[in-house]
Amino acid sequence: MxxxxxxxxxxxxxxxxxxKHHFFGYYGTCPWNKNETKLLVLETDIIDRLPQKNDTARVCVINQETEQEEVIGETKSWNWQQGCMLQWLPPYDEQVVWNAREGEKQGAVMFNVRTKETKKISCSIYSVHPNGIEALSLDFAYLNKVREGYGYAGVAEEDEKEKGIYRINIETGERRLIISLESLKAYKTNSQMNGEVHWVDHLEYNQSGKRFCFFHRCKTKDGRFYERLYSASSDGSELRLLLDTGMVTHVAWKGDNDILTWGREESALVRISAKGGWLKYVLPIYHKLGISKFSKGILRNRIIGDKFLLIDEMSGKWEKIGEGILENGHPSFSPxxxxxxxxxxxxxxxxxxxxxxxxxxxxxxxxxxxxxxxxxxxxxxxxxxxxxxxxxxxxxxxxxxxxxxxxxxxxxxxxxxxxxxxxxxxxx
Structure with missing residues (x-):
C-alpha cells in the first residue's frame, strides 16, 4: 500500500x-474536450498562500495521446477553489474560455486550440450556457471582498450601483443585470437574513440551459451564514425559492428538473433556532468552531439534519439521498x-x-x-x-x-x- x-x-x-503545481479547479465542469484527447489544467508557482494580484497562473492543454503539455495562455484572475472558470465552450471541441483581467478590469479570454486565435471578452464569466453564446456572471471583486478565496485579487469592482447576477453575450460582451441583490433581500423576507453583507454564487445552468440555480448568502449579525437555494429562468424571471432552512452548499443538476444539494431539512431544531430558542445560541458556536463546514456529514445529520437532498425544481419537494452513508462533498452525476x-x-x-x-x-x-x-x-x-x-x-x-x-x-x-x-x- x-x-x-x-x-x-x-x-x-x-x-x-x-x-510545478497544477490543478483544474471546481467540480462539475468537464476538463476534457469532446473526444477526450485534450485536458485543461492550470499551472502555478505557489501552493502555500492565497493568490495575490500579481500572481499568474498559466493555462495549459495536455495532449492525452502524447502526454505533452502546451501553455496556451495565462491569467491573474484565479483562486484555489474554482480556478479561473476554465472550460471548453460548446460544442466542446476547439474553443476554450477562462477569466483574465486587463489591469484591474474584469474580463475573459476565448482561445481556439486549433487556429490559435484569441479573443478578449469585456466581462468575466461564471457559468456558460449550453448554446455557447450566453453565460451568467457576477462581480468577482465584490465576491472576493465578501468571501475571500472565491473571487479574484487585484480586480476592481464593477461600476454598477446594484450587485447581483448578470446575463452576458460571450460574442458581443453585452451584459445585463437580471437578478439584483436588493430584489433577493426583499423576496419572501426572512428575519434570519438580517445581516448587511449579502452575495450570490454557485450559478449553474440546467442541462437545456432554460433555467439555472444559485445561492443567495448572507452573513448575519451574530457572525453566522444564512443561505438560500433559488432557481430562475435563463433571463432571470420565474424566480423560485427552493430551500430556505439556512444551510445549503454544493449543487449538481440531474438533467433539467432535479437539483442535488447538501442542505438542511426544516427540522424541529432549526425551527427553534428561527424562533429564538436555545439553539439560536448553540448554532453560532457550532459555525464559528468550523464544525459546520468540515465536520462529518453523519454528525451534522444527527445534530441538525444536514444531508444530500434531491429537489424537484418545479414543485420544491425533495427526497433524501444517501442518508446515513454520504457526507458533505462535491457531487456530480455521471453522464x-x-x-x-x-x-x-x-x-x-x-x-x-x-x-x-x-x-x-x-x-x-x-x-x-x-x-x-x-x-x-x-x-x-x-x-x-x-x-x-x-x-x-x-x-x-x-x-x-x-x-x-x-x-x-x-x-x-x-x-x-x-x-x-x-x-x-x-x-x-
Missing amino acids: NKHFVLNSKVRIASQTNG DKKWIITDTYPKKHWRKLILFNPNSRKNIEVGKFYALPKKGDNISGSWDLSGMRCDLHPRWNRSGTAICIDSVHEGARQVYVLDIENIIKNNG
Whole structure:
C-alpha cells in the first residue's frame, strides 16, 4: 500500500502533470474536450498562500495521446477553489474560455486550440450556457471582498450601483443585470437574513440551459451564514425559492428538473433556532468552531439534519439521498445520471473519493488520498482546512468512465485521472 494514497483494486490512476503545481479547479465542469484527447489544467508557482494580484497562473492543454503539455495562455484572475472558470465552450471541441483581467478590469479570454486565435471578452464569466453564446456572471471583486478565496485579487469592482447576477453575450460582451441583490433581500423576507453583507454564487445552468440555480448568502449579525437555494429562468424571471432552512452548499443538476444539494431539512431544531430558542445560541458556536463546514456529514445529520437532498425544481419537494452513508462533498452525476461521484472533507488529513448509486444505495470507495502537501515554511497541520486547501473536486469525463481530481498526496498540487470503468461495468 502506498502510504500517501489507497486505491480500490478495480481502479487505475494516472498522473497528468508533474513538476510545478497544477490543478483544474471546481467540480462539475468537464476538463476534457469532446473526444477526450485534450485536458485543461492550470499551472502555478505557489501552493502555500492565497493568490495575490500579481500572481499568474498559466493555462495549459495536455495532449492525452502524447502526454505533452502546451501553455496556451495565462491569467491573474484565479483562486484555489474554482480556478479561473476554465472550460471548453460548446460544442466542446476547439474553443476554450477562462477569466483574465486587463489591469484591474474584469474580463475573459476565448482561445481556439486549433487556429490559435484569441479573443478578449469585456466581462468575466461564471457559468456558460449550453448554446455557447450566453453565460451568467457576477462581480468577482465584490465576491472576493465578501468571501475571500472565491473571487479574484487585484480586480476592481464593477461600476454598477446594484450587485447581483448578470446575463452576458460571450460574442458581443453585452451584459445585463437580471437578478439584483436588493430584489433577493426583499423576496419572501426572512428575519434570519438580517445581516448587511449579502452575495450570490454557485450559478449553474440546467442541462437545456432554460433555467439555472444559485445561492443567495448572507452573513448575519451574530457572525453566522444564512443561505438560500433559488432557481430562475435563463433571463432571470420565474424566480423560485427552493430551500430556505439556512444551510445549503454544493449543487449538481440531474438533467433539467432535479437539483442535488447538501442542505438542511426544516427540522424541529432549526425551527427553534428561527424562533429564538436555545439553539439560536448553540448554532453560532457550532459555525464559528468550523464544525459546520468540515465536520462529518453523519454528525451534522444527527445534530441538525444536514444531508444530500434531491429537489424537484418545479414543485420544491425533495427526497433524501444517501442518508446515513454520504457526507458533505462535491457531487456530480455521471453522464447517464446513474451514479454520483463525490468527495469528503479531510479527517485526520485523509480525503475519500466516493462513487454512489442512488437507486441501489451502493457506496463504493474509489480511493483515499493524503490531504497535506510536502512540508514547507507555510504548510501547517491545518493547511487542508485553509483557503489554500486542495479539495479533490471530482469531475467526470464525457464517456462516464473516468474521473479527474486535484490532489496533493504526492507532495505537490497535481492533476490525476482515475479509470473507474471496471467498477461501473461490474456494478451496473
